[in-house]
Every structure is written in C-alpha cells, then in structure tokens.
Amino acid sequence: MPRPRPPPPPPVTRRRRTAQEARDAILDAAERQLVASGPDGIRLQDVARDVGVSHPTVLHHFGSREALVEAVASRALDSLHDDIVAALRRAPEGEHQVAALLDGVCEALESRGQGRALMWLALAAPAGHRDDLRLRAQAEVLHATREARSAGRAMAPLEDSQFLVVLAASALLTQSVLGAQLLRGAGVTGAKAPARFRAWLARLMLAHVEREG
Amino acid sequence: MPRPRPPPPPPVTRRRRTAQEARDAILDAAERQLVASGPDGIRLQDVARDVGVSHPTVLHHFGSREALVEAVASRALDSLHDDIVAALRRAPEGEHQVAALLDGVCEALESRGQGRALMWLALAAPAGHRDDLRLRAQAEVLHATREARSAGRAMAPLEDSQFLVVLAASALLTQSVLGAQLLRGAGVTGAKAPARFRAWLARLMLAHVEREG
C-alpha cells in the first residue's frame, strides 16, 4: 500500500488550454530562451515554469526536448523569413527605397531577437545543416530591378547583385547580434549610431549600383 | 573496512607534464570545444578526455569550470586580436592592398575557428559584457591613410572610415561563421565564392574611398 493518499493536494484548480494554445505558449517561452541563451539553453523546466505548467506537460506536447527545439527553430526561422519578405514588399519606391528597406529588415531581425536566434542556430547547426537562408529570390529581384533601370546600357553581372545582398545581410545580421557593440568598438558614439550606419550603408549600395549599372 | 584495496590499479605509468604544459594542452582542447559548440558546450569530462587526463586534473589547474571558460575565452580573443593586427601590418602597399588585407583578416578569423569563437562569446555574453572588439585603432589608421592621400582636398568625416571598418568586419565575421552558407543561399556557386566575394568587397571599398576622398 504505497501511500494511497499523498498529503491532500492543495486544491489548486488546473488551467486547461487547448492543445494548440498550449503548444503556442510553450513555443513562445522556448523562443525567448532560444534568443537569450541559444538552443542549448532551452531547459524543459525553465520553459514549463515560464508558461506555468509542469515539465512533463511540455514533453506531452512535443514528445522530447529535441523535438521542441526543432519546432521552435523552425517557427522562428519561418517567422523571420516572413517578416523579411513583408519588409521587402513594404519598401517604398524612390530615392530612399534602399534605406527604408534596410530599416525594415533590421526591424525584422531585431524586434524579437530573431537575428540572434538565427545566429545561434547557424552556430549550433551541425556543419551546414540549415542552409536555407533564402536570399536567392531577393538577389534575383534586385538584379531584375537593376536590369529594368539600366535600359540596355552596360550591366553588372548577376553575381554583383548577389554579393550586394550578401553584404547587406551580413551587415544587418551582425548588427542585430552584436548590437551597438561593434560600432562602439570602432569609436562610433551616439544613440542613433545604428540608424546612421544603415543610412550610410544604403548610400554606399546606391552609389555602387549607380556606378556599375 | 570499505574496500581497502580496490582491484589492483592497472600498472599504467602516469604522464606528468609541467603545470604550464598541462594548462596549455587543456586550453587547446577547451578551445576546440568552444569553437565547435560554444562556451556552454565546454564539458570538463570532454576536455579532460581530449587531453588524456581525468577531469579533476582540469579542475586542479583552473579551479572551476567558469575560470576555465574565462581563460579560454581570453586567450582566444587575444590570439585573434594579435592575428588580425599581424594581418594588418603584413598588408602590402599599392593597388591590391585592400584585397590582401581582407584576405589576411579572413585567414585570422577562419584558420582556427576564431571567428566562430568570437561570435559564440558575443552571443553568450551577458548583454555587452565583452565590448572590446578593438576596431577603433583600425578605423583611425584607415582615416589617417585617407587624410594623407587626400592632400587637402575634400575629406570624408571620421565616421565614414569607422563605418567602413565596421562594414568590413561585419562581412568577414559573418563569412567566418556562416561560411559559404550565406553565399550559397544567395545563389552564388563555386568553390572560390568566398574569395571572389572578398575581392568584390575590396573593390567596393576602394571605389567608395576614391569617390569620397
């Protein structure tokens, strides 16, 4: 007779969510952990406490820690991708197009720490496992725009547009991870330094495009 | 009488290093772990096994895991800084100066995974703890060079040089972490893609400097 009645359990009333609500809440908490401490920093106990459930509940919904990490990583990358696509679509026409575009992507990378999440995952990935940065389409759009503008004049090769996209992605991603740290390290001061840097980068890219076609 | 003689220990002959040799070997192993799995991935047991000692030996030499991580991080960052300074000094004069410089810094970042180590540490750092990227001196050297060249003509502000250095650092660092992943994601193919990208970046920077003074 092993303890037929454990000490009368405190008459707490359990909250019962739908499976979807529970999964979402758990993913939210896990994503915060991912951004803050990386995939290895995701602890079932912490996530559970954050959501207000016990850790077996997390396992009930995701099966294993590994599956949870996979789920949160997929969701974060998809959401980042969607945000970036939305930012690109939102970019206005005209002179300040590039600057606004960079600002939009920057917002997508930094608003919820998605840039950090991406970098964590890239570092932790077992040697090129996640290789879908999905920049190809953006490079092609940029190149098509340049072709339309050039109107038959000398035209830079496709690789030039690809490199431009890679350069912008590198700069914005690094900014989202290192924050103002890199700028401060170089001696740039002021609260608006990141914004100034983005504007400068936009001018640099624009000048390059106008020079090279 | 608790086991006065455990099964006669296998007559292995211990290897006895000097304290310095042991510390260095342990740091080497811990650094490999740091590059591969980040600071959180450094396990005393793994490091010890890698070196060929028992884990209490590691604790004997460093006192605690935290101290070991701190030591390996400091050593890695110092070594990276030294390598980069050496690469900058080595850069030749003349037209291909910038390209060679980027190649040198790239080598310093990638040869032993130092770029990955830096990014791991930046991500894991508790909100701007390590802020010494030490780019300021390099920005100032670049600016001085430009001033000497400009010879009194219109001169870009110091911030322009600082942004240039930040941009180059971002691109090279991202390359060292994401490797060819980013380039492949943008649609760039070929084994020499990273080198081509660096050469392209060098031309871009050079063109900017010649345009802006």
Next chain:
DNA sequence: GGAGCTATTGACAACCTTGTCGGCAGCTAC
C-alpha cells in the same frame, strides 16, 4: 448528471555535470 477524451501533474528513474577529498606517483633537489 454521467462518460469519455486528454491536458495536466507529482513522483520516480536514469543519467550527466561540476566539484571535493584523500591518496598515489613522477620529478627535482639534496
């Protein structure tokens, strides 16, 4: 009101990690 489904839970197990401790064993100096 009652039955069934299932989200939820406490208790437990197995494992791994850091850290401590006493003692063993190379190396050096005398």
Next chain:
DNA sequence: GTAGCTGCCGACAAGGTTGTCAATAGCTCC
C-alpha cells in the same frame, strides 16, 4: 636514495536534466 613538492587520479557527493508512468481533473458531448 629519499624527502618534498605537486601533477594526477579514483571514488564519491550534490545538484540538475530529460524522460516515464500512473493518476487526476477540466472540458465536451450525450
């Protein structure tokens, strides 16, 4: 050779992690 310093080790402790399981308790449907 032998005494001492100290690098090194086996064994153990304490705490934290993931994962299992049987049981509980909300919610919906009848």
